[in-house]
Amino acid sequence: MNPSPQEKQTLLNGRIVAHLGRALLVEDNEGNTIHCKKCTQLEHPAVGDYVTWIRTEQGAGRVEKILERKSLLSRPSKNGKTRPVAANLNQIVVILAVKPTIDLLLLDQYLIVCEFQKIAPLIVLNKTDLLDDASKIEIDDLTLIYQSLGYEIIKVSAKNKSGLNILRKRLQNETSLxxxxxxxxxxxxxxxxxxxxxxxxxxxxxxxxxxxxTTTSSTLYKLPEGGDIIDSPGVNIFGLAHITEQSLGQGFREIEQLAWQCKYNNCLHIKEPKCAVKDGVENNSISKQRYLRYLKLRDKLAY
Ligand SMILES: Nc1nc2c(ncn2[C@@H]2O[C@H](COP(=O)(O)OP(=O)(O)OP(=O)(O)O)[C@@H](O)[C@H]2O)c(=O)[nH]1
Ligand SMILES: [Mg+2]
Ligand SMILES: [Zn+2]
Structure with missing residues (x-):
């Protein structure tokens, strides 16, 4: 596309803070937000992308180029393709809550993505104000399991504003989804x-x-302490597409730790003899529930 003569051609730097379908909102280095079109060659920009853009008319712009990404999370879309969700993150904050339900299979899927993409995970248990005796036991159990794997769990209530200071500290200077x-x-x-x-x-x-x-798309917000958080509506499932039957175990810290002791170095920890992972389940050194979720996800990959 040829620029019109009145367009200033100076390339400026910025970051995509929201994706509105055809348009993008870009924040410039001074903190101004600019409504931008995409240049026609631009493929799949994502919230969090650093870009170069040019000013078109008053207050508007056009994104010219996406700068190299440090990380990219994508989700599966039609015809086996993927769509980018967010770029340049260094932390994924998985939020759990007793209401609607605690979905541990979903949690494990997010943690697997973190392990493979080398993005720091953080688990936040929200709505602690709703905990009753039964759910407290459930929470204590899962806290123990995940903490013993080295995951950090922060308990908060957004409603009562409890636990938020600890969360603020952990979000400071990071880009978190x-x-x-x-x-x-x-x-x-x-x-x-x-x-x-x-x-x-x-x-x-x-x-x-x-x-x-409206948050119909992911939006990047700036934290007063420094750092950014990206809020996105609904559940974002990141594909496990690049993960194979053979590599899935690497997404489970406890399996990854034991796998080298299995008799066969291509052990899938299912029916193989002398499997250190299955032994670990037998003698309770690894969580049976997590192992069962490993099997479930393995089945998902297989079909
Ligand atoms: N009791 C209680 N309710 C909460 C708390 N935090 C959020 N809620 C309520 O839970 C409901 C859902 O909260 P949202 O913040 O919209 O949830 P969300 O994860 O953004 O949901 P989506 O945008 O649909 O993905 C709202 O009615 C909130 O008021 C909390 O700490 N305690
Ligand atoms: Mg929401
Ligand atoms: Zn094994």
Missing amino acids: LVGQSGVGKSTITNALLPDLELQTKTLSTASGLGKH
Whole structure:
């Protein structure tokens, strides 16, 4: 596309803070948000991407190029293709809550993605204000299992604003993507962490020209302490597409740790003799529930 003569051709730097289908919201180095079109050759930009862009008319721009990504999370889309969800993250915050339900298979899937992509995981248990005696026991059990694997779990209540200071510290200076089932409290936590959320949302709305910026797409917000969080609606499933039957075990820290002791170095830890992982399940040194979820995900890969 040939630029019109009145367009200033200076390339500027910025970061994509929201993806609105055809348009992108880009934040420039001064913190202004600019409504940008995509240059025609631009393929699949994602929230979090660093870009170069040019100014077109007053207040608007066009994104020219996506700069090299440090990391990229994609989700499966039609015809076996993938679509980028967020770029340049260094942390995935998996949010769990007793309401709607605690989905540990989903948690493990996110943790596998973190292990493979070398993105730091953080587990946040929200809605602690709703815990009763039975759910407290369930929570204590899972806390023990995941902490013993080296995962950090922070307990918060976005409603009562408890535990949030610890969370703030862990988010400082990182780019974090909040994930979890719909309804676990991703947006409520985002709200609680951002004293100026209304202002940030308003800026985005004005820039997008949509009147109201609804979180129908992922949105990157700036934390007052430094760092960014990306809130996205609903559950984001990242494909396990690049993971094979043989490599799945590497996504489970306890399996990865024991696998070298299995008799066969291509052991899948299912029916093979002298399998250190199955022995570990037998003698309770690894969690049977986690192992069963390994088998379940393995079945998912197989079909
Ligand atoms: N009791 C209680 N309710 C909470 C807490 N945090 C969030 N909620 C409620 O849970 C519901 C869902 O919260 P959201 O923040 O919209 O959840 P979400 O994860 O952003 O959901 P999606 O955007 O659909 O993916 C809302 O009614 C919140 O008020 C909490 O700490 N305690
Ligand atoms: Mg939400
Ligand atoms: Zn084995």
